[in-house]
Amino acid sequence: MAYTILARKYRPQDLAEIAGQEHVVTTLSNAIKFNRIAHAYLFAGPRGTGKTTTARVLAKSLNCVKGSTVTPCNECDSCKEIRDSISLDVIEIDGASNNSVDDIRSLREGVKFASAGGKYKVYIIDEVHMLSESAFNALLKTLEEPPAHVIFIFATTEPNEIPPTVLSRCQRFNFKRIHLPTIVQRVREIAQAEKIELTEEAAYTLSQRAEGSLRDVLSLLDQVVAFGGENITNELVLKTLGLVDQQVFFTFTEHILKKDSKAAISLFNQIVDEGADVSEFVSSLNLHFRNLLLAKLNLASEQMLEIPQSYVEKYQQASQKFEENDLMRMLKIVQELGAMIKNADPKISTEIALLRLAKLDQSIKIDELLSKLREGGTSSGTHSPASQPNIQQTSPEKDSDLPKTSQFTDVKHGTAYAVKADSTDIQAAWQQVLEKLRKEKPSLGTFLQDVHLTAFDTNELHLEFAGDRVFQKQLVEKKENLTYLQKLAQEILGPQYKIKLDLNSAKSSPAKAVPSKAKPDLEALKQKDPLIKDILDSFQGEVI
Known part of the structure; x- marks a missing residue:
């Protein structure tokens, strides 16, 4: 039997299983309970946050043989067909490849026909912002007055590119980036179900790398398991994904405090030689200084910094060695570096930035x-002291x-x-x-x-x-x-x-x-x- 990746195997099958989008789940559940189903929905948000999955679950809830329900049975033919993406009543369209006016004309012809077996015929258009202007115009009339048995669900990561005339005809739901603790909890539950030994630190590293996407973290877990087996440690995650250990950035902090540019650049070259990606290093360094600044502002928490509690304490201690203004200047240098490496040699640009950080004078307030x-x-x-010339102080000699x-x-x-x-x-x-x-x-x-x-x-x-x-x-x-x-x-x-x-x-x-x-x-x-x-x-x- 073919292997099913974790992201598909553990895809939510009802609204209650959708993680991190409570506002969407509550609204759709009440709409189903009170029979207030709209004819068009727009799901907007970052990748991997559950837009298409929610669209499928909504279609399943509406077409279950039990009738419109928040908890579909997942056993009837309609539920199984929607789960396996073979339902004739749920048509998924990729807006990126079917974006012409002719494709929309074909869709308009299809909505005239009744559903094959379910109560509703659901059209799910993914990446709808990729449709051409002519395609949007061709869709307007049908979208405004669709047949009673037709429901449109649009999914997009770029809602600002959709014409206002289309937006005004849809109920819009903004899917938010899933919080790190929610992702960590979910990935540990799935690892336990798959009998995978996953340490807490490894779960945090995977979740940070996913950047708020539950789908991405499961794809990364699949990759790490394929590389190192079912005993997952943080060291294995770092090695598999080419990431830099968080502790290394605290070492960089010490080198900067000591103004030891040689040690900082040597450590950076060692990291690159071990296979780390320079752009990933710069991104992590940017996040490191951001965490230091938040800790300096007494905003350090596990949820705010999105790191384990043990590292929160380290950031609180390290931030006391810096002035707030100095951390802001350092963060600005690293952010400028992030833009610079796109147009210049990444390694050389990073070495220059590390040199600037190490040579940066501490700020002093003007009133002081x-x-x-x-x-x-x-x-x-x-x-x-290292930047001052060596001046020999002498006592005045006699005349x-x-x-x-x-x-x-x-x-x-x-x-x-x-x-x-x-x-x-x-x-x-x-x-x-x-x-x-x-x-x-x-x-x-x-x-x-x-x-x-x-x-x-x-x-x-x-x-x-x-x-x-x-x-x-x-x-x-x-x-x-x-x-x-x-x-x-x-x-x-x-x-x-x-x-x-x-x-x-x-x-x-x-x-x-x-x-x-x-x-x-x-x-x-x-x-x-x-x-x-x-x-x-x-x-x-x-x-x-």
Whole structure:
């Protein structure tokens, strides 16, 4: 005897067996009970949610020898013929291949004849949105005033493509995507009936892969059983379907937190070498960051995340390591990657995205940024230690250790000249550096406006920041800022000089208090205080 796939073997045979569509079942059951059967129905919804099955069950309920009933007997000839798709009174038409006006004309001729044995003649048109405009127009009159013994049931995944004139003549039922717990429960019931050992985690993985389709999950179960037998574990499901273990994405999270781009890219290449599909990986990574964000928003639940409870707890723990804004930025990067891999090399595009994720600076709120700048201090989320240049902090040397002469350069003519290395000459030369710096890069010049040149020797210039100006010092220490300052100083003072940044903890400078506001008007602040504008220009980041 030929094997019957699980999706057909366990197809619902009455309305009570239809899972996840309670609103449809209730309405149709009441219509049958109270004899309020419409002449045309439209079943719309995603694939595998029970549209065609419900149409067959409705036809069976109407044509059962027991009479119109919610619970057909499934034993009479009419029920058996409808179940086996050989009934003369239930005509199924594929709208994708029978979409011409001639096909609809043939249908119109057929509705004139009475049913072969049942009470109703039921026309089920699947993918009805594929009919041509002329075919829809040819159907309108018959659809509006069909014979009393004819019922039309249309099924579609694209209801928006159906003309309004057709929609207005039908009772519409929207089939929803079946919730994950419902699919998990159903697939475990079927596995038990088939004497298949199916672990809970494997059932969740299969159900997630089905994306709300009960038919798809049974097809996947058939595939896994054919590959690995009747003892189904999560590892077997992952191997059969080429999926990535959920735990791997938590490993990616750790690499991103540590800003270890090398480890993240190496792990990705290992996954690809093992046969994982890149597009599936990107889709799962997108879902991973979505779950992290929901957990951060305290929305983590087994139903919301559609994962086992054990993983809900993992997401709750992992989400605490991120800021909400950072998770939104990471999710945006992965979503952009999903669109990019359709038009570019998927592997290279994914590697670049992983590099961006690993190098992404943590965000800082603008009010916190302004407060740190005004009061002095550090912001732990602005820059990672790995991204800051290695600056050696030194103590100011005594005047007796300073050299007697130093060489400086004329700014206008670019010629080198020697001057006596006294305090007046050094400060004058440093003012030349600051003057040129303010013209070429005003933002950096702003950070140095309260900095003093306190000491120098033949190779080093020491810039002293007040003890409460640690934050400004960190901004100057940024690689691009320090490199630019070093280059400018060497142009004026000579190529042998290097900049050293010092912090005088015993010295402080006055700081203005920033009024506490829930939502500062950034544009108004930028216009009012040029210093704020300089900060934003220096960061070259996005304001969140």
